[in-house]
Amino acid sequence: MVILFAVFLLTLLVLTAVAIVRTENLFVAVMLTGIFSLLMAANFFVLDAADVALTEAAIGAGITTVLFLGALALTAEHEKSVSAGRWLSMGVVVVTTLILVYATFDKPRLGDPEAPVHLHVAPWYLEETPELIGIPNVVTAILGSFRGYDTLGELFVIFTACIGVLFLLSGPRGQHLPPDDMALSSTAHGLRHHLIPKVVGRLLIPFIVLFGFYVQFHGEYGPGGGFQAGAIVAAGIILYALLEGEAQALKAVPRSVLMGMVIGGAMLYGAVGIAGIALGGNFLDYSVLADNPVKGQQFGILVIELGVGITVCGALLSIFHAFAAREPV
Amino acid sequence: MDSAIDVLSWILLTLGGAFVFVGGLGALRLPNFYTRMHAASLTDSMASILILLGIMLQAGWSLAAIKLLAILAFLLLTGPTASYALANSALLSGLKPGNSPADSTEN
Numbered sequence: 434m435v436i437l438f439a440v441f442l443l444t445l446l447v448l449t450a451v452a453i454v455r456t457e458n459l460f461v462a463v464m465l466t467g468i469f470s471l472l473m474a475a476n477f478f479v480l481d482a483a484d485v486a487l488t489e490a491a492i493g494a495g496i497t498t499v500l501f502l503g504a505l506a507l508t509a510e511h512e513k514s515v516s517a518g519r520w521l522s523m524g525v526v527v528v529t530t531l532i533l534v535y536a537t538f539d540k541p542r543l544g545d546p547e548a549p550v551h552l553h554v555a556p557w558y559l560e561e562t563p564e565l566i567g568i569p570n571v572v573t574a575i576l577g578s579f580r581g582y583d584t585l586g587e588l589f590v591i592f593t594a595c596i597g598v599l600f601l602l603s604g605p606r607g608q609h610l611p612p613d614d615m616a617l618s619s620t621a622h623g624l625r626h627h628l629i630p631k632v633v634g635r636l637l638i639p640f641i642v643l644f645g646f647y648v649q650f651h652g653e654y655g656p657g658g659g660f661q662a663g664a665i666v667a668a669g670i671i672l673y674a675l676l677e678g679e680a681q682a683l684k685a686v687p688r689s690v691l692m693g694m695v696i697g698g699a700m701l702y703g704a705v706g707i708a709g710i711a712l713g714g715n716f717l718d719y720s721v722l723a724d725n726p727v728k729g730q731q732f733g734i735l736v737i738e739l740g741v742g743i744t745v746c747g748a749l750l751s752i753f754h755a756f757a758a759r760e761p762v
Numbered sequence: 763m764d765s766a767i768d769v770l771s772w773i774l775l776t777l778g779g780a781f782v783f784v785g786g787l788g789a790l791r792l793p794n795f796y797t798r799m800h801a802a803s804l805t806d807s808m809a810s811i812l813i814l815l816g817i818m819l820q821a822g823w824s825l826a827a828i829k830l831l832a833i834l835a836f837l838l839l840t841g842p843t844a845s846y847a848l849a850n851s852a853l854l855s856g857l858k859p860g861n862s863p864a865d866s867t868e869n
Contacts, residue, residue: 630843630847633839633840634843
């Protein structure tokens with residue numbers, strides 16, 4: 434049954450991918466990428482990777498679509514036709530595909546318990562998590578504690594990406610308009626005159642943000658954690674910006690606060706690592722943070738997940754505002 | 763009792779599936795944007811009610827049923843709103859409701 438679902442979803446994925454390549458209307462392509470991400474999330478869920486599915490649905494299908502639409506509003510809706518170099522790119526794609534297909538012959542079967550990935554460190558993580566960390570969600574334990582360095586690296590990737598986008602987009606145009614001018618420009622009004630979306634949106638935003646906090650602080654027990662929660666909270670605030678206008682959203686969460694979130698979250702994560710050193714352990718070793726090593730691990734994971742959530746939320750909102758503040762070229 | 767609930771649940775699920783099918787058929791076959799959207803919105807209102815009620819009967823009194831109820835409430839709020847917003851923006855961007863087959867190309 435699972436195989437049937439997986440084959441169905443993967444077939445739809447291929448069809449969507451072909452449709453994305455073939456369409457020349459960029460708006461349609463953006464909508465199709467949203468559908469692609471949602472199918473991918475369903476596929477991850479079928480494979481029992483609920484944490485990844487949640488991330489893909491929140492970031493891939495939700496926020497990326499909004500960012501793409503924001504970028505699209507600044508440019509044209511139709512793809513420029515390029516004919517030069519078509520055969521070259523076709524050749525590269527065909528060769529790469531053949532190499533990838535050839536590589537799959539060496540791949541172990543799906544779910545094979547003898548696969549190398551299941552024989553290396555994974556059994557150790559599964560066995561030791563209840564004892565060393567004492568939380569039910571092994572994914573959070575691996576992400577937060579065993580592979581804390583990797584997650585710190587990921588967080589700094591997001592941090593750097595946010596800085597990069599802000600450098601690229603915050604040119605002289607639009608960015609430095611005083612608030613009054615912003616309110617006058619048509620894009621800043623949002624959907625203020627559309628009663629039904631506004632009423633329903635206002636009703637939903639508190640619940641979306643609440644769900645974000647649930648995902649944040651329940652990450653040790655169920656699927657979730659900082660990355661997902663940051664994206665969900667950011668989605669709630671972006672919905673607010675779409676409904677009430679960008680200026681209003683900036684009034685609620687100003688740029689300085691967003692910058693503080695992006696930097697503060699990353700620094701919070703780093704500070705937990707330094708605190709570990711200061712208390713006599715290794716960098717990102719949470720066992721020394723409380724009198725009981727297991728308690729210390731749980732506390733450390735909670736704090737670093739909070740740092741991740743704050744940075745992700747701030748970064749996504751900063752990027753959204755950077756797009757929204759630009760005038761169309 | 764259990765089999766009665768099972769039968770009721772399967773009736774709901776089948777009806778919901780039928781609504782999804784009709785909605786999909788309508789979205790493909792109806793002549794213009796507004797009628798097609800009408801068919802599509804059938805999927806996310808009627809079909810989601812029936813299917814989620816069917817699954818709730820399967821879940822019985824449990825946390826899963828409450829979660830499904832929350833999902834249902836969420837879908838009932840967002841689905842029609844999205845349909846409204848879509849139709850509204852189509853009307854505002856100048857797509858007139860009508861029977862001409864030319865409309866169908868403007869999707």
